[in-house]
Amino acid sequence: MQIAEIKSHLKSFFEKEFPNPGSSIADDTNLLDDWFIDSFGIVNTTLFLEENFGINISRADINAKNFRSIETLSQYVVYQLNKGD
Amino acid sequence: MPGLLSNTPISPEEQENNDRHDPVIVFAVLAFLTVYIYLFTYASEAFDLPMPENLGYTLGISDSYEFDDDGNISTSLYIPFTYQFDNDDERFILFIGAGLAFLLSYFLPLRHKKRSLVFSSLIIIGILYGMEGAAGLICTHTLVYLVLHPVSRYRLWKTTLPGFFGFWAFYPYSSLGLVVFIQSLAAGSASFIIYRYGLLKLLNNSTIAKGLRILVVQSALITVLVGAVLEGVYGEPWKLTLGILLFFWHWERLFMYHIDYQDGNIPQDISLMTYLSVFLTPGQIANWNWGVTIGQGYAYSTHNFLCEDKNKLVRSGLKLWAVALVYFLLGDWLHARLLQFLNGQDIPMYSRIEYMSADFVSGQTVTTATVLLTTLIALMKWTFSWGGVMHFKVGLWRVCGYKVDPYFNYPWLSTNLVTLWSRFTFHYREFLVRAFYYPVFFRFFKGRTHLRIFTATMAAACFGNLIWGHMVEAGFYEGIALNSLVLSIKQWPYFVLLGLGITASEFWLIHKKKTARKPWTFDKHIGWDVLSAYVTLQYFALIHIFIYTPPEAKLSDNFQLFFTGLGF
Numbered sequence: 317m318q319i320a321e322i323k324s325h326l327k328s329f330f331e332k333e334f335p336n337p338g339s340s341i342a343d344d345t346n347l348l349d350d351w352f353i354d355s356f357g358i359v360n361t362t363l364f365l366e367e368n369f370g371i372n373i374s375r376a377d378i379n380a381k382n383f384r385s386i387e388t389l390s391q392y393v394v395y396q397l398n399k400g401d
Numbered sequence: 402m403p404g405l406l407s408n409t410p411i412s413p414e415e416q417e418n419n420d421r422h423d424p425v426i427v428f429a430v431l432a433f434l435t436v437y438i439y440l441f442t443y444a445s446e447a448f449d450l451p452m453p454e455n456l457g458y459t460l461g462i463s464d465s466y467e468f469d470d471d472g473n474i475s476t477s478l479y480i481p482f483t484y485q486f487d488n489d490d491e492r493f494i495l496f497i498g499a500g501l502a503f504l505l506s507y508f509l510p511l512r513h514k515k516r517s518l519v520f521s522s523l524i525i526i527g528i529l530y531g532m533e534g535a536a537g538l539i540c541t542h543t544l545v546y547l548v549l550h551p552v553s554r555y556r557l558w559k560t561t562l563p564g565f566f567g568f569w570a571f572y573p574y575s576s577l578g579l580v581v582f583i584q585s586l587a588a589g590s591a592s593f594i595i596y597r598y599g600l601l602k603l604l605n606n607s608t609i610a611k612g613l614r615i616l617v618v619q620s621a622l623i624t625v626l627v628g629a630v631l632e633g634v635y636g637e638p639w640k641l642t643l644g645i646l647l648f649f650w651h652w653e654r655l656f657m658y659h660i661d662y663q664d665g666n667i668p669q670d671i672s673l674m675t676y677l678s679v680f681l682t683p684g685q686i687a688n689w690n691w692g693v694t695i696g697q698g699y700a701y702s703t704h705n706f707l708c709e710d711k712n713k714l715v716r717s718g719l720k721l722w723a724v725a726l727v728y729f730l731l732g733d734w735l736h737a738r739l740l741q742f743l744n745g746q747d748i749p750m751y752s753r754i755e756y757m758s759a760d761f762v763s764g765q766t767v768t769t770a771t772v773l774l775t776t777l778i779a780l781m782k783w784t785f786s787w788g789g790v791m792h793f794k795v796g797l798w799r800v801c802g803y804k805v806d807p808y809f810n811y812p813w814l815s816t817n818l819v820t821l822w823s824r825f826t827f828h829y830r831e832f833l834v835r836a837f838y839y840p841v842f843f844r845f846f847k848g849r850t851h852l853r854i855f856t857a858t859m860a861a862a863c864f865g866n867l868i869w870g871h872m873v874e875a876g877f878y879e880g881i882a883l884n885s886l887v888l889s890i891k892q893w894p895y896f897v898l899l900g901l902g903i904t905a906s907e908f909w910l911i912h913k914k915k916t917a918r919k920p921w922t923f924d925k926h927i928g929w930d931v932l933s934a935y936v937t938l939q940y941f942a943l944i945h946i947f948i949y950t951p952p953e954a955k956l957s958d959n960f961q962l963f964f965t966g967l968g969f
Contacts, residue, residue, distance in 0.1 A: 335917040356819050356910050359842070363850060372847075375839040376664040380409045 317397060322369070322390045329364050330386070333357075343387040348380060358383065365389075371396035409704060416511055416707040423712045427507065430715060430800055433722050434500050440474045441729075442493040466734060476729045477786040478793055481689050482646060483530050491529055495687055498525035499797055502683040506801045507711070515678035515706065518801055522681040529686070530643060537570035537644005538681065545655065546676045547596060548617045549662060550669070551604045557597060559673055564592025570644040618659045621652040625873045628881030638880040649877060650693050651680050653832050653869070657698030660835050666700045679703070684798035684805070688790045690877065692808050694828035695794055701831075705804040718799030721807065725792035732785030739778055751775045754949035761962050762954050772946075772966035773939060779949070780942040784809065816920045816933035818899075818906040821941060822862070829870065837865035850911070855904050863900035867893060894959065895947035902940055943967070 323343060330341050334357060339345075361383070362373055371393060382392040438444045445452050452472035457463040469475040473489065480491040502521035506514045527535040543562040552559055568588035604610045616623070628639040641649070658679060661667050679702050684695065696702045707714075736752075743750045748770050751757040757775050761767045791808035798805040806827050815821035822830050842857035872889040879885035920930050943966045947959050 333915055335915055337917040356907060359854070359907070360911065362842075366847065373843060375835075375843045378839060384409070 317369070317394075319390050319394055322393050323386050325368060326386045326389055326393075329361075329368075333360060333364075341386065343390075344385050347383060347385055347389075361389075365393060369393050369397065411704055411706070411708045413511065419707045419710050420511055421710065421712065422508070426712045426715050427504070429719055430503050431500060433719055434496050436726070437722075438493060438496045440726075441476050441478065442473065442489045442496070443471070443487075444493060446472075467737075474730060475733065476789070478687055478729065478790050480529050480687065482643060483534070485529065485531060494528050495525065498528070498686070499683055499800070503800050507715075511707070514802060516674055518683060519674060519677045519681045522683050522686065525683060525686055526647075526681075530647065532569050533643045534647055535644070536566040536568075537642055538647055539677075540566035540570050541645060541648035542651075542677060542680060543673065545617045546673055547600070548604065548610075548613050549659070550671055550676070551601060551610075553601070557593065560593045560596035561589035562592075564595075565589030567592070571642055614659065614662075618655055621649040621877075622869065622873050624649070625876035625881055625886070628876065629883045629886050632882040638882040641877075641881065646877060647689060650690050652873070653694045653829075653836075654680060654696060654698060656836055656869075657694070657701070657832055659698075661699040671699075675703075682798065682803070683801060684794050684803070687794055687797075690874070691787065692791045692794055692826075692828065694832045695791070695808060696798065696803070696805060697828055697831055702803060702805075707802050708804050711802055714799050714802060714804055717804075718796040721792040721796035721799065725789045725796060728785050728789030728792065732782070732789060736778065736782045736785065739781075743774060743778075748774060750778070752779075754779050754945055755951050758946065758949070758954050758959070758962060759951040761965075762951065762958050767962065767965060769965055769968050772962060773943070776942040776945055776966065777939055780938065780945065784812065813934060813938060814921060815937050816930055817909065817937055818902045818941070819910060820920075821937050822903055825941075833861040833865050833870065836869070837861035851908065854907050854911075858904045858907060859897075859900040861900075862903050863896040866899070867896040871896075891956070892948050892950070894956070894963075895944050898944045898947070899941075902944075 327341055330347070358378060362378070365371060366373060373396075377392065382388055439450075440453055444450075451459070453474055454463060454468040454472040457466055457468060467475075471489070476492075478492060479488050480495060483491070485491075486494070498521060502518055502525075505517035505521055509517050523535050523539070526538065540563050543559065543566070547560060547563070565585050565588060568585040600613075603613065624641075632638050658667075679696070679699050682696065682702075685693075740750045740752060749768070750771065751760070754776060757767060757771065788809050795805050795807050808827055808829075810824045810827060812821060812825040815824050838857045838861035841860040842853060845856055846853040867890070871892070872886055875885045875889035876882075879888070918924070918926065920933075921927065943963060946963050946966070950959055
């Protein structure tokens with residue numbers, strides 16, 4: 317899967333699950349400060365990543381480096397997918 | 402969203418940029434501490450100034466406001482486990498120490514700031530708890546450091562510290578003398594030999610090293626369990642040495658430090674001073690056994706140090722101190738007035754849940770309104786009492802340069818239990834999530850979403866919360882005895898009901914129709930927000946019936962009272 321496609325999936329997911337009227341989500345939008353509405357958003361996103369991309373997420377991956385933006389999350393997904401190959 | 406995962410590493414260059422002085426800020430901090438000293442200590446008497454009660458009389462508020470017996474303001478801010486000084490004098494030492502710690506960390510160069518906070522803390526602890534307390538903390542923390550971060554060659558001198566300071570912690574002497582000093586040096590030499598020729602060899606074996614790490618990190622739980630068994634055998638409760646007790650209250654943070662360690666977030670060559678700076682900070686000294694998770698582990702405290710302009714951080718700390726002041730000044734007053742008002746409306750009210758339960762057990766009729774309002778107001782009083790202390794503690798962390806999230810973040814705005822879990826006792830919730838929720842969530846029942854969420858939530862909110870969060874602490878509070886553990890375990894319905902409530906909220910959050918509307922938007926739906934917030938807080942308040950229970954109450958009594966509250 318190409319990174320552009322992953323970004324598109326993620327963008328749709330965030331817009332649907334965490335709708336934020338008046339703001340548009342970009343690749344570099346800070347998800348942690350500006351988008352998630354509650355801590356359960358992380359769990360919800362984890363479930364989405366696992367179900368849609370078939371990746372295996374571990375506890376140590378739940379950090380600000382990976383979850384900062386669509387850009388970082390996409391890179392993380394690509395890394396996990398390549399690791400699976 | 403407060404601080405969720407928002408602690409990214411910060412470079413020294415960024416920290417240097419955030420380290421600009423502002424004399425107005427310095428003055429504001431010292432002025433705040435002066436107000437605290439005036440209101441909560443005897444300082445005004447010593448300086449021949451009017452005491453707060455006299456000032457209240459002059460201002461005409463002494464009739465409606467209840468002052469402390471000694472003429473100042475009563476407060477839940479105190480120093481536990483020590484009787485070296487009067488409570489007010491202990492607070493005076495704390496406030497003066499906080500001022501010293503602030504000035505040093507504010508003005509010293511970046512590389513000395515955290516070091517200065519460690520030394521300031523040790524000085525304050527040394528004065529408040531004596532050599533016994535400070536030495537015990539250095540001994541135990543150095544031991545943990547040496548197990549988690551083995552040293553060799555020129556750094557082996559550090560291995561003398563547990564023995565040297567352990568001698569002072571376990572055999573406290575009131576005066577220094579040459580013989581005692583030589584004895585402590587001998588103990589230091591012994592600890593060097595034990596480490597160099599015993600422990601270090603064991604640490605070279607990865608399996609044994611892992612076991613030893615778990616042993617030191619879980620030492621509090623192990624001690625409490627072993628102590629309870631020994632008490633059962635010998636009939637004598639085990640009294641902990643002061644320094645060890647103080648160390649055990651760092652246990653949950655040590656747990657989080659270990660998680661950071663396992664996740665590879667801690668540098669291999671971390672210095673002893675950097676390790677100590679995670680645990681020894683002035684912000685933790687007041688009410689040592691309250692809010693013990695504030696600051697969390699290594700990554701959180703390290704990445705949040707001077708991560709933004711320090712004057713902005715200090716200002717946010719002062720705001721929290723102002724809120725704390727409001728809680729301290731008005732919390733008890735508001736609680737008393739509220740009870741008085743409701744009693745006047747023919748709703749019998751109790752100042753504590755235990756008193757209501759005791760009356761219920763003795764056969765008196767308790768109505769649904771009484772149960773609901775008593776539990777809700779008891780929760781409010783607890784929040785005032787803890788809120789004041791927690792805001793003071795977090796404020797002090799911030800004044801010293803750490804961007805630490807508030808422990809309480811407008812909990813009354815929570816419209817479901819998941820949000821309440823984040824807004825209420827934030828750092829403790831982070832501990833439960835990192836130590837129990839994530840390990841279960843990322844290991845078990847993948848592909849079965851509901852079961853996965855249920856088990857992870859129950860592991861954290863129920864199992865971890867009861868055993869690690871409450872049962873062990875009950876041992877520290879009530880004495881390491883079997884009965885303390887039994888009494889704590891008898892509170893299990895609270896933990897089960899909390900876990901089930903949070904799980905139900907999580908399921909609802911997954912399946913509910915997503916809308917763009919944010920809670921507490923001022924529109925036609927705001928009534929639902931108010932109702933949701935009330936139901937959330939009322940449920941949380943109601944399940945406290947199982948925590949604050951009189952000894953004579955049976956489980957069935959507690960459930961009857963709980964169902965009375967639900968209207969059955």
